[in-house]
Amino acid sequence: MEPVQAFDVIIIGGSNAGLSAAMALGRSLRQVLIIDSGEPCNRQTPHSHNFLTHDGSAPAEIAAIGLQQVLAYPTVQLLQGLVTTAAKHDNGFIVTTAAGGQYTAGKLLLATGMKDIMPDIPGFAACWGISVLHCPYCHGYEVRNQPTGILANGDMAFEFCKLIRHWTPQLTLFTNGPSTLGAEQTAQLTAWDIRITASPVTGIVHEKGYLQHLVQENGSTPALTALYARPALQQREVVLQLGCGLNEHGFITVNDFQETTIPGVYAAGDNTTMFRAVSIAVAAGTKAGAIINKVLIDAAD
8 A cells, every 4th residue: 555645735636626726736836646547528529618728629629728827836746546435533534545646735626527317318428418418508519409308307307408499499308108297387488389209218229429329219210410418417436425515406515615514524516506517616616726725824923
């Protein structure tokens, strides 16, 4: 086993929020270790949008530039690895990786993102982030006015349809089984010329992640350019292990200073908010890094 190495801050997760926090901390002369497993949730997404100066860039390209800039600060290190445990230790925390390395720090920042739990529909995972989409602000412009589907049911389906119809009039709601929409909701969707189909979706036919058509249990094969869906989300194991409080939507509860319910543990990025966007993650990371540095300064006085 490697000897224990000590840092001011350990950041678990090296995507946008983690890198942004590391930059703020590196510029604050802090000894920082970023531990990253190399599996960001947007790894399949070909283009990122709504991020000034990077609109249309590949997420991997944005992250690569960010990493290069962050590692230019000599007090910041990157470790490629998977964190298996994180726990309170003396006046700080100890983190262990799958490779057996152990590292300590006074503060922890969880920039772990969220794990998407894909539905058991062949083709869904391969299209995720490419033509099966979660956010019209990220991707709606590129598929505007195109034949589009929404995979949802009940209240969420109604609100999703209300939102997406702004980008395209060619909209079909796939409830993937009996509809749980209310009578008024159904009437309103009909008035908006949104077709509702209840036959379960049994497959997605695509070309390298670009949707061609769906396959339904009743034999229908509706052609679509895009399908909006919101798979279930799951926190990473280390978040649950630390015992961080979660809100009613399953996101980490943080205060205005990005601190979790565990003193000394901070969180930023997708694991704290339903707004999954590069720009929002970057902003949260910068804020968390600056706050952690101020807390360390105050503690040293």
